[in-house]
Amino acid sequence: MEFLALVITAMVPFLFVAQGTMLSGRAGIFNVSQEGLMLLGAAVGYLVSLEFGSNAMGLVIAALAGALFGALLAWATTYLRMDQFVVGLALFFLSGGLASLLYRVVIGQDQPPRIKPLPDVIFGQDVLVIIAIALSIALWWWLYRTDSGTRLRSVGENPKAADSLGIDVTRTRMLAGTIGAALMAIGGAYLPMAFSGVYADGIVAGRGWLAIALAFFGGWRPQFILAGSAFFAAMDVLAQRAQVVGIGIPHQFVSMLPYVATLLVMVFAFRWAQAPMFLGKNYDRESRIVG
Amino acid sequence: MTSTLVAARPTAQERVRTVLGAAIPYVLAVIGAFLVVAVIVLALGHNPLEAFRAVLTNSFRNETGMVQTLKKWVPLTLLALAFAIPLGAGRFNIGGEGQLILGAVGSVAVGITFSELPQVVLLPLVLASGVLAGAVWAGIAAWLMAQFKINEILSTVLLNFVSFEVLDYLASVVWPDAGAGGAVTLPIGAGAELPTIGRPPMHVGVLVVLLVAIVAAVLARRSVGGFELRAVGLNERAARVHGVRTGRVAVVSMVVGGALGGLAGAIEVAGVHHRMLEGIQSNYLLLGIIIGLIARGSLVALPFVAFGIAVLEVGAGSMQRVSGAPAELVLILEGLILLFILMSDVVVGRVSARRARVAVT
Numbered sequence: 001m002e003f004l005a006l007v008i009t010a011m012v013p014f015l016f017v018a019q020g021t022m023l024s025g026r027a028g029i030f031n032v033s034q035e036g037l038m039l040l041g042a043a044v045g046y047l048v049s050l051e052f053g054s055n056a057m058g059l060v061i062a063a064l065a066g067a068l069f070g071a072l073l074a075w076a077t078t079y080l081r082m083d084q085f086v087v088g089l090a091l092f093f094l095s096g097g098l099a100s101l102l103y104r105v106v107i108g109q110d111q112p113p114r115i116k117p118l119p120d121v122i123f124g125q126d127v128l129v130i131i132a133i134a135l136s137i138a139l140w141w142w143l144y145r146t147d148s149g150t151r152l153r154s155v156g157e158n159p160k161a162a163d164s165l166g167i168d169v170t171r172t173r174m175l176a177g178t179i180g181a182a183l184m185a186i187g188g189a190y191l192p193m194a195f196s197g198v199y200a201d202g203i204v205a206g207r208g209w210l211a212i213a214l215a216f217f218g219g220w221r222p223q224f225i226l227a228g229s230a231f232f233a234a235m236d237v238l239a240q241r242a243q244v245v246g247i248g249i250p251h252q253f254v255s256m257l258p259y260v261a262t263l264l265v266m267v268f269a270f271r272w273a274q275a276p277m278f279l280g281k282n283y284d285r286e287s288r289i290v291g
Numbered sequence: 292m293t294s295t296l297v298a299a300r301p302t303a304q305e306r307v308r309t310v311l312g313a314a315i316p317y318v319l320a321v322i323g324a325f326l327v328v329a330v331i332v333l334a335l336g337h338n339p340l341e342a343f344r345a346v347l348t349n350s351f352r353n354e355t356g357m358v359q360t361l362k363k364w365v366p367l368t369l370l371a372l373a374f375a376i377p378l379g380a381g382r383f384n385i386g387g388e389g390q391l392i393l394g395a396v397g398s399v400a401v402g403i404t405f406s407e408l409p410q411v412v413l414l415p416l417v418l419a420s421g422v423l424a425g426a427v428w429a430g431i432a433a434w435l436m437a438q439f440k441i442n443e444i445l446s447t448v449l450l451n452f453v454s455f456e457v458l459d460y461l462a463s464v465v466w467p468d469a470g471a472g473g474a475v476t477l478p479i480g481a482g483a484e485l486p487t488i489g490r491p492p493m494h495v496g497v498l499v500v501l502l503v504a505i506v507a508a509v510l511a512r513r514s515v516g517g518f519e520l521r522a523v524g525l526n527e528r529a530a531r532v533h534g535v536r537t538g539r540v541a542v543v544s545m546v547v548g549g550a551l552g553g554l555a556g557a558i559e560v561a562g563v564h565h566r567m568l569e570g571i572q573s574n575y576l577l578l579g580i581i582i583g584l585i586a587r588g589s590l591v592a593l594p595f596v597a598f599g600i601a602v603l604e605v606g607a608g609s610m611q612r613v614s615g616a617p618a619e620l621v622l623i624l625e626g627l628i629l630l631f632i633l634m635s636d637v638v639v640g641r642v643s644a645r646r647a648r649v650a651v652t
Contacts, residue, residue: 093622093625105617212445263446266441267435
């Protein structure tokens with residue numbers, strides 16, 4: 001039971017960031033700045049919560065900071081048609097640097113004060129656990145059961161066809177890229193609020209990159225990303241346990257499992273785990289070449 | 292412009308114009324980034340001139356600063372090449388970190404197992420096994436890319452994480468140094484250490500990297516392979532139509548990148564630490580990517596950009612001591628330089644498009 005509770009908590013950041021990646025990816029924007037955006041979310045979330053004494057305020061401002069960077073990425077790749085990975089990497093550096101800088105300017109070298117953890121609301125779980133799971137289900141329903149969700153997916157699969165049917169490709173990508181990045185920052189802001197109580201430069205520890213893996217692992221579908229993040233989180237918790245008490249195999253091999261499993265899924269289930277056709281590709285309506 | 296069908300050799304004047312045309316956006320981007328950071332420094336209540344003087348002069352004030360800078364320049368140049376060469380073929384190698392670690396693994400494995408061998412035999416063996424291990428590690432991602440069309444960003448990133456665990460396992464279970472705190476391996480044999488020159492001592496890896504950088508730049512410009520690499524990067528379809536085996540070029544570029552990452556790991560082991568330890572990869576991957584992107588695929592510019600970034604990195608601490616401006620500003624500065632250089636592409640594109648329109652009408 002205690003194990004399950006730990007897994008559920010560990011799952012939340014993965015879930016927010018991977019669903020954010022999926023959402024913008026489904027519109028064709030392949031965001032690769034998760035690691036920096038999570039760090040920014042963690043720093044902003046921590047500092048604002050500390051300043052105003054309100055975790056909700058911290059989450060909102062962190063989401064806005066993430067949204068700003070997401071909008072910048074979407075703008076640069078739609079209006080300016082700059083390379084998605086190059087801009088994404090540049091924004092990764094900038095957001096990560098900004099996070100460290102903000103923290104250093106406000107807190108300095110002192111021992112940082114801890115912020116309040118998120119309060120439990122139901123079954124001993126905090127409110128973001130509920131939101132993360134509800135969001136996953138809502139995203140599935142929206143993407144697969146509504147007109148507007150299908151339109152968003154069409155932009156990621158074939159923007160030219162979508163454009164010819166009157167869907168505003170640029171606007172869809174701007175919205176999906178912005179909201180997706182906001183979710184990533186929320187995932188980062190959850191870290192100090194649920195685990196450490198403080199911000200540190202190493203707080204994200206590769207979770208941002210793992211969330212990209214998770215999006216592929218779940219075949220860019222919200223329901224499987226939900227299942228995948230439970231698996232990633234379980235391995236994470238199991239590895240920590242193996243490190244402390246020992247379970248017969250070295251904990252390093254347990255930690256490796258999610259990465260190796262993702263590669264295996266990509267190899268053996270490549271038909272199932274299909275990424276959006278236009279993932280990472282910009283759309284130029286004046287270009288005569290498709291793809 | 293000449294009216295003949297064969298492209299004429301550019302005149303000296305035209306050459307100067309193209310070089311200037313390429314240099315001006317660069318200079319403006321760097322100045323712009325410094326200006327933005329100066330405003331931030333001012334807003335934080337410090338003196339920007341003092342901060343910039345500290346950050347820029349630290350490497351040149353004495354030999355220690357220069358050696359520190361060169362020691363950073365070595366892995367930075369190699370990891371930037373490991374990123375830039377696959378980028379030439381349009382592939383993103385985000386796995387420089389893992390390739391460096393595997394290179395370190397390869398070289399400590401040989402350096403510890405055969406620690407009794409004399410230097411003539413052991414040192415080349417240590418470097419070669421590091422290069423090989425890095426190439427194999429990148430080769431996995433390249434194979435997955437060619438065989439199963441698995442996105443190389445995904446596979447290289449995942450292999451980074453696997454490599455952290457490999458390092459941790461080797462350093463805490465297989466060859467742990469009981470005396471050291473944390474995950475640190477036993478030292479390698481004396482014969483595996485790179486010789487040093489000068490005072491304070493600088494390992495000769497810097498000469499190896501200088502040679503590698505020159506060879507890479509020449510090959511990229513003058514060899515068939517380098518030409519094919521650029522052709523694939525510029526337009527993969529056109530290259531394929533003209534008989535370039537594009538898949539093979541991409542795979543080879545990844546493997547070469549991995550080999551250079553492995554060399555970086557081997558040099559860090561043989562020249563700097565004489566063992567493998569957790570965190571040996573530092574933040575070289577991140578900086579290598581920044582350098583590769585700032586150099587924009589030019590392998591000639593790349594070592595110079597790497598040197599500039601090394602100067603900034605070494606100066607960051609001194610800036611904090613002298614002016615009180617936080618060292619984290621350097622990362623912002625590097626990020627802004629990159630972003631402004633990328634933006635300048637768009638501006639240059641718009642300006643030349645407008646000129647072309649004016650010329651037509």
